[in-house]
Amino acid sequence: MRWTLKPKPESEKVIALAEALGVDTIIATLLLQRGIESFDAARAFFRPSLNDLHDPYLMKDMREAVDRIEAAIASEENILVYGDYDVDGTTSVALVSSFLKTFYPNVATYIPDRYEEGYGISYMGIDFAHDNDFSLIIALDCGIKAIEKVAYAAEKGVDFIICDHHRPGPEIPKAVAVLDPKREDCLYPYKELCGCGVGFKLISAITQHRNLPKDDLLLYLDLVATAIGADIVPITGENRILAYYGLKMINSNPRTGFKAILKQLKKQTLTITDVVFIIAPRINAAGRMKHGNHAVALLTENDLWQAEEYAREIEQFNKDRKDADKQITEEALDQILKNKEEDRKTTVVYDETWHKGVIGIVASRLTETYYRPTLVFTKSGEKLAASARSVKGFDVYNALEGCADYIEQFGGHKYAAGLTLEEKDFENFKAAFEKVVSESIDPKLLIPEVSIDAEINLTDITPKFYRILKQFAPFGPGNMTPVFMTRHLTDTGAGKCVGEDNSHLRVVVKQGNSSHFTGIGFGMGHKFKIVSNGSPFKAAYVIDENEWQGQVSLQLRLKDLKA
Known part of the structure; x- marks a missing residue:
């Protein structure tokens, strides 16, 4: 692995920000690296506010989208909410359809079959809409390149509203409205929304138009946070605000479908990492192994008993997915070698x-x-x-x-x-x-890179320091968990390989006369020689908590070691 140390901000700026916030210079350095240069910017970062979300009507075509939906409702048209079969698509469909159904009954959902129809808008889906008297399709997380398909739908008397976040091609489909912050002619201030984020902007605009209670939008943020995590979009700006409040929702008042998943897993407080590695793969497994409709059914179900039935089905899909993934990976690696x-x-x-x-x-x-x-x-x-x-x-x-x-x-x-x-x-x-x-x-x-935020000493790692670090969450692209480097470490003699096949490394390190810290390096058993010969070494790591027999202590989660 190659280690790259992020550039240090100007020392005057570091000192000024540290004094303004009453924090140490390491915290000030981490904030400046994230573009946070003032007290007000730091307050917005540490205390995300829904008031800082942009007006949805700043997005090009938003007025046309809302007007067309209102016209459909006024004339009692049937509306089809259409989305891709992955996490971003199925959460988007669950979000927009369940929102519309709170005040309008003629709403149905459609997820294309991964195998028969493939990715995005399909002719089969348009034919389904036409044959079943749907005159408006709201497409989510797809459609920005569906030029011919949108034209085909228009010939059949089916209108499209497209809500996408992928890069457009040279031509924009001739839909009633095309909401995509990545359109060159869209002046919306934040460009990194996921598909579900664009869907959230649409329901925010309808909420504004109808003078509905703004607080009701909070109920949909668990879906948005899940899509943000799963789609690996930057957790900056609006995405950070949406993910922050979405996680709060998942942990305090999750929708019934999430309750059913979490009941099986017996996990208490979820981080964005848990959402990415626990909730998202299960939602994805439906579209991968069977059909994305199963995911939408789970995410929109209000009856806990029924949701638990769906969750059990999806758990089986996820098990099948893991088995297939393991087998195909082995076959692919064999093919490369052969x-x-x-x-x-x-x-x-x-x-x-x-x-x-x-x-x-x-x-x-x-x-x-x-x-x-x-x-x-x-x-x-x-x-x-x-x-x-x-x-x-x-x-x-x-x-x-x-x-x-x-x-x-x-x-x-x-x-x-x-x-x-x-x-x-x-x-x-x-x-x-x-x-x-x-x-x-x-x-x-x-060559894989370890990007290091700052070089620190073990004496810098205190409970207070870690408490502030935790407030940098939710972590993700654009705001990754800080990685630190410390030099001149030695193992106290407790270093050993652990795990069933000894593939992991556990060390207890000190730096000079500092306190000892336990370090765990997953998949790093082969680095044991570096720590076992008594010579000093340096480590790249993130700081996290380890809970053992009711005791919580800080530990180093190792990313790499070098002599």
């Missing part, structure tokens, strides 16, 4: 039998192993479908644009994308992708 492809700048693997619902997870696993832009392909009908994942600092979406001659369609973000192509184009695409990445990637991006 084809002697360890030295490439990219990973591109394909097997027609692989489960389409888990190839994205497998792509993430392979990226962790070989640390390079990765594509996992499987057969999807007559075509090949792939999930792409990237390494930190490299835009895989741009790389795919460079291979567009061989791709039928693609969409996504800087670090994750999906695509389809003809089977005959697979080898040409694979060669083109390797060429584009090789010519454009900085070689150092192919």
Whole structure:
């Protein structure tokens, strides 16, 4: 791993902010690194306020969207709330449909089948709307590139409102309204909302228009926080406010579906990390293994007994997903070794039998192993479908644009994308992708990075220091958990490999005459030699709490060690 130390802010600024806030210079440094330079900015950071959310009507086409929904309600039209099958899509559909149903009955939901219809808006979905007398579709977390499909719907007398957050192509669909903060002609101040965040802006605008109680919007923030965590959008600005209050909702007054999931897990207080690794995979598992409708049913159910039934089903889907993910990852790693492809700048693997619902997870696993832009392909009908994942600092979406001659369609973000192509184009695409990445990637991006916020001494780690650090949460892109480095550490002799296969490392370290701290390094058993020979070493770590037999103590969660 390569260690990079973040640049230190100017010392005058550090001292001034530390004095203004009454904190030490390490805390002031961490705040300045996050762009927080004044007392007022720090107050907004540590005490997020719903009053700091932007007016939803600043988003282009918001007025047209609200007017069309109100017109539909006035003339008793049927409204179809349509969303993608992943966490962002299903939470968005649950949010907008359940909100509309509080005052209007003619609302139904539609999630496309991952296998029959694929990602985004489908002709099958439009035909369903037309055949069942839906004259308005509200599409969430998809649709920004659905030029032909929106035109097809218009021919059938079906209007579209699109709420998306993906990058638009050169042309915007001719829908009644297209809400997407990433539109070049949209002046909305915050560009990083997830799909569910855009949906929340829509219901906020309707709430404003109808003079409904603003406090009722709080009930939907558990869904928004889940989507923010799952979709790995920056937890800055509005997303930080929405995630902060959404987590409060999950922990104090979760919707029935979340209660049912949490009852199975017996977990008390959830962080955004728990949402990402506990709630989100279960919601995702429905769309991966069966159908996204199961997730929407769970998220909109008000009866606890019924919600628990849905949660049990989804738990089984999640178990099946884990089994498939493990098997396919092993097969993909074997394929890389068999084809002697360890030295490439990219990973591109394909097997027609692989489960389409888990190839994205497998792509993430392979990226962790070989640390390079990765594509996992499987057969999807007559075509090949792939999930792409990237390494930190490299835009895989741009790389795919460079291979567009061989791709039928693609969409996504800087670090994750999906695509389809003809089977005959697979080898040409694979060669083109390797060429584009090789010519454009900085070689150092192919080595995993530990980004270190600050160098500190063990004596700096106090209960007060940790209490303030905890208030930096919720953590995520743009506001990651602070990583520290400490030099001149020695193990007290208690260092050992732990875990069933001795793959983890447990150390008890000191620095000079400082207090001892326990450190745990998951998957770092191979680093035991560094600590066991009595020589000094340095560690990169985050600080967290360890609870053992009712006692809570601070510990170092190790990221890496170096002699």
